[in-house]
Amino acid sequence: MSLGWRAAAGTPLRGEISVPGDKSISHRAIMLAAIAEGRSRISGFLEGEDTRATARIFAQLGVRIEAPEASERIVHGVGLHGLRGCSESLDCGNAGTGMRLLTGLLAGQGFASVLVGDASLSKRPMSRVIEPLRQMGAQLTSTDGGLPPIRIDINKDLQGIDCKTKVASAQVKSAILLAGLYAHGETRVIEPHPTRDYTERMLRAFGWPIEFAPGQVRLSGGHRLRATDVSVPADFSSAAFFLVAASVIPGSDLLLRRVGMNPRRTGLLAALRLMGADITEENPDEQGGEAVANLRVRHAQLRGIAVPEALVPDMIDEFPALFVAAAVAEGRTTISGAAELRVKESDRIAVMAIALRAMGAAITETPDGAVIDGGSLCGADTDSHGDHRIAMSLAVAAQCASGETCIGDCENVATSFPGFVELARSIGFELLAG
Ligand code: S3P
Numbered sequence: 001m002s003l004g005w006r007a008a009a010g011t012p013l014r015g016e017i018s019v020p021g022d023k024s025i026s027h028r029a030i031m032l033a034a035i036a037e038g039r040s041r042i043s044g045f046l047e048g049e050d051t052r053a054t055a056r057i058f059a060q061l062g063v064r065i066e067a068p069e070a071s072e073r074i075v076h077g078v079g080l081h082g083l084r085g086c087s088e089s090l091d092c093g094n095a096g097t098g099m100r101l102l103t104g105l106l107a108g109q110g111f112a113s114v115l116v117g118d119a120s121l122s123k124r125p126m127s128r129v130i131e132p133l134r135q136m137g138a139q140l141t142s143t144d145g146g147l148p149p150i151r152i153d154i155n156k157d158l159q160g161i162d163c164k165t166k167v168a169s170a171q172v173k174s175a176i177l178l179a180g181l182y183a184h185g186e187t188r189v190i191e192p193h194p195t196r197d198y199t200e201r202m203l204r205a206f207g208w209p210i211e212f213a214p215g216q217v218r219l220s221g222g223h224r225l226r227a228t229d230v231s232v233p234a235d236f237s238s239a240a241f242f243l244v245a246a247s248v249i250p251g252s253d254l255l256l257r258r259v260g261m262n263p264r265r266t267g268l269l270a271a272l273r274l275m276g277a278d279i280t281e282e283n284p285d286e287q288g289g290e291a292v293a294n295l296r297v298r299h300a301q302l303r304g305i306a307v308p309e310a311l312v313p314d315m316i317d318e319f320p321a322l323f324v325a326a327a328v329a330e331g332r333t334t335i336s337g338a339a340e341l342r343v344k345e346s347d348r349i350a351v352m353a354i355a356l357r358a359m360g361a362a363i364t365e366t367p368d369g370a371v372i373d374g375g376s377l378c379g380a381d382t383d384s385h386g387d388h389r390i391a392m393s394l395a396v397a398a399q400c401a402s403g404e405t406c407i408g409d410c411e412n413v414a415t416s417f418p419g420f421v422e423l424a425r426s427i428g429f430e431l432l433a434g
Contacts, residue, residue: 002411014254015254016255027095029202030058037224038226040075040077042075042232043229048415050416053093055073057098063077079224089114115150132161136183136187137158137159167192177189177219185220191216194264196265209223214264233259233292238417240317241393258294262291271318303331307333319352320390321393328377336368338368345389355394359397379404382405395431
């Protein structure tokens, strides 16, 4: 039986907390450390199912990875050409980032691989990475509809490409760049809108020559990666649930410590501020080459807005949380230009609309967004459809609803935010697992 949660209105949120390490950075740190020369230490590694699946895959490919303590990994890199093929399939679990980036990284190896995923990942589109990688010469096969499993055949002869990506996707860009490490000549990616640049920054930190600016990047094959230590900041996307919760629960005053503030991730902060949120950045600092800050959030009356489309890629993972903020704000919020939400771990527009409607919200779906008229919420029976971010967003919604809310199918919260229930309870959430 799948794990469910019961939640109800809690107390004002108060205290100081740290959320776990960044998922995007943790995946990339394992990948680059594995194909670097020498020993890299990763601290602040996310102990989530997604990132652990990526680490397990590199162990299958012959990389020794030690875990001296929780959130620490020591990776004994085998060099660019040191991975060993594995006859068993490589299980990415629930992780789109794992599967798409690995497709690029494994496309130029001297061995074949098969990448598989769980039921949700098996429904997610892979043509977006398969097509450009095939242009580079990669031998890739998926199901007819472009879905996993992905079979990657041997090709030690990839060619660099000049690629204008169709969707603004850091996963697609990163897959092409990782294949580009193994390709002859130059690989260039131009994006329709700048996306998170962790792959670019980390390649540079591991010593690979690379040029990049927002929305464009180029590198050439044939260099080497040198081991380096990576310090992973706290994940803005995990902080997001508490930014919304403390904004909407009267009397709240919460501090989130040392949250990653890469501008390609903080679109929700801008959107919440447009809605009238009271969030301040304190002690700005740098950690592992990334901006971090303490975020102090106090309750404020939020107002509906038209979410600027330019912010969408910078807050693509935060829409389930934003839907909750909109559902209890004063007035109307409109979201557009966000059709990508339909191909995340679930169709996040449809699943949030069904759940919030059950909780009494006035929400209308559009093909690429939603129109939400703020009001009050009541408890209901809801289902997260196995989507971690939906489960946590509904737990936030339940904190400002009358009565009890049941949230079904929550075990995948462990993919990105192990310990969410305990941490949320420690600052005032009324939330029980089981
Ligand atoms: C990610 C990129 C985004 C994001 C995902 C993580 C990454 O996906 O939604 O959670 O680490 O590169 P897309 O590239 O599909 O936008």
